[in-house]
Amino acid sequence: MSIEIESQIENPDRVEWRREQVVNAAVERFAQNGYHATTIKEIAETAGVSPGLIYTYVKDKEDVLLLVFLAAFRRYQTEIPQKIAGISDPLQKFRAAFRAYCECVGSNLDSTLIAYQESKSLKPGRRKIVQDLEIKTNALISEPLQDCIKAGYIACANVDLATFHLILHAHGWALKNWFFRERISLNGYIEEGLSRFLNSSLTPSGWERWRAEAKG
Amino acid sequence: MSIEIESQIENPDRVEWRREQVVNAAVERFAQNGYHATTIKEIAETAGVSPGLIYTYVKDKEDVLLLVFLAAFRRYQTEIPQKIAGISDPLQKFRAAFRAYCECVGSNLDSTLIAYQESKSLKPGRRKIVQDLEIKTNALISEPLQDCIKAGYIACANVDLATFHLILHAHGWALKNWFFRERISLNGYIEEGLSRFLNSSLTPSGWERWRAEAKG
Amino acid sequence: MSIEIESQIENPDRVEWRREQVVNAAVERFAQNGYHATTIKEIAETAGVSPGLIYTYVKDKEDVLLLVFLAAFRRYQTEIPQKIAGISDPLQKFRAAFRAYCECVGSNLDSTLIAYQESKSLKPGRRKIVQDLEIKTNALISEPLQDCIKAGYIACANVDLATFHLILHAHGWALKNWFFRERISLNGYIEEGLSRFLNSSLTPSGWERWRAEAKG
């Protein structure tokens, strides 16, 4: 489950701390110039460490990119469950999950962009790791959605397909942020996506549930 | 309007032909390994020419990437107008335009992906060219949409926003093709996007128009 | 005054030491094959370092050439003042300065040749630096000459013109060294040039001074 990236350093706390330093610097630089155009030296400078240090916490440059991906996924896995914890109504939970997902995108614009732009920069082994994590992250949306279907609130030919639509919408906020930013708030963007989706997917019983909610 | 890329070769037919050769090879390699990981030598080999030849038709490697973008845009500008020519009903025209756009994405999966992944690989001057063309290409959707609004078929707070949603959906086919490919046909994907959009945007008169069409 | 050439290395002693290594190797190779025909790899090999190292002490190949020029000028500026220090008689001082200049040429045959052959290899910015230094170096001759004129020992229509003649003579030792080397000693060459110059430039009072000197 937890992916192991080799480090010459023993102390795990130190490893965590240093890697965070490096990842933050890397996200900043990758987002600006892309993975290939960013040098280890630049990352080191941005992080306030030496190039040599990076190589004691990481095997090679690609590992840094992988760490960037992992850090992003960890945030999804931490924040979304947190935000939907305690919600029992399936429809409410689904909506909360989608909102949480979008908010995660919103606070990780750089990482999300990097994910789209640099996935090809990983060689097969590491690419596989990232793909598996992506699927696992999708479950944060698909499971609540499934529950709505089971509860008869949503009708949906193919859950996975729908999930991808929702996630694409969420990612759209990062992909075209330069455009959306000045025209709509993240909340507006979220609600628009949500209502567009529910509009064409809610069952009559779902509509009722929704209306009831809106009133409450 | 037409962007000039310098070439040492005079004969414009020859330039066109050779550049096409090179662009095809480049798309193939860029899609596989990304722009930076692809060497000029590889492109040359794939195109069946010498590395030196490329530099007689192009100033530098970035020009090759730019040509890839330009070729893609040209296809949109050619094919979409062709497919909507002669349609007078606004709603029909809009749907045809969206279908054409998606089909263009469908037959240019590689270029579309490259566009998302390598936009940062262009330096400001060339990046600007691409951005301008992107806006121009968006008009192929936004104008028919605008006409539907004028005709009272579609209600839409913000045309640009809606256009971006539609285009994001279209690009989604390329971005997540590895996933969609095995689950839904391009046509299914198009109709789903279309109906999702119309579902939440048609005016009553628009619904009527649509139903009438469906019958006819 | 002191020209700054960028280096990635901080420690100035190390920079000085490494650059000296590189310059020595470069002088050797440039003198043999010229600037353009010499590759960085060759210089690196001659210096016993890697090609990459050179680029941590220098921005590009032209910087190496500039360093070669600078090193030569530094030698003139150091050695000539040293050799004329403490001489008060203007005529004696002038002769000492000219001798010192020629000796500098004599111990920097390669650099002097390179200066004549490769001045065009520098692009305007750096060329200007070298020209300014050349003028500054000429002053090492023109000033003592001026003093002789003021003292009434030498009559000279145009000091600059005369300076150039003297310097051309000095450089001649390097330019045609393959010829002179086997026919005349540097000292002979110096005295010949000197007496030729004085012969046609001394005032009567200058002649007297010279004769007095010769006796004493």
Add this chain to the structure above:
Amino acid sequence: MSIEIESQIENPDRVEWRREQVVNAAVERFAQNGYHATTIKEIAETAGVSPGLIYTYVKDKEDVLLLVFLAAFRRYQTEIPQKIAGISDPLQKFRAAFRAYCECVGSNLDSTLIAYQESKSLKPGRRKIVQDLEIKTNALISEPLQDCIKAGYIACANVDLATFHLILHAHGWALKNWFFRERISLNGYIEEGLSRFLNSSLTPSGWERWRAEAKG
């Protein structure tokens, strides 16, 4: 005696004509940017021919440089004898020869500079040819000088040495032309060099001859 440079073209007049075209273009470009920084394409453009054409009249780029040297020497060999023909007095002849030499330099500033800057750009075989021609050209000065010595007008320990001094002075006009140009005329420069030389080399009988000449 006449150096053979291979050409694929048979007709010798055509060869002469084309080579002249090429040499003129080459001198222009070499003088501006140096031999290495000048491309065959540039020379071809300047000459108004195609790059391919050059290679039918010449084996390689170095041959072009050699042709530049040869053309210069030919001018010396043609013009100097012409200008001293018919002068019988040795002293007058010597002075005429030196003047002619300097004038040759004056009307071939570019070639003279190229000769100093690019001699190293020739590989041994061709370098030898040029050196031999240089020695042969020196004879145009050294022989009249020798005659003056024989006639008892000039006293000179070493003819070759003196010749080199004179030639160095002549070349100085080209080497430092940017400086001399605005301060002295070529004639002034010639006479200055001449008088400086004669001042310290004339025998009493030479002085008398000179004075007699000056009067007449």
Add this chain to the structure above:
DNA sequence: CATGAATGAGAATTCATTCAT
């Protein structure tokens, strides 16, 4: 004869990675 497109060897330069301190 002349052209100019095509070739490919070769050069400068960069940068991930190592390792002595």
Add this chain to the structure above:
DNA sequence: AATGAATGAATTCTCATTCAT
């Protein structure tokens, strides 16, 4: 543990030279 100087493989780009037309 951390540093940063050094390495050298790899890449882009140039240009002398060839050759089909």
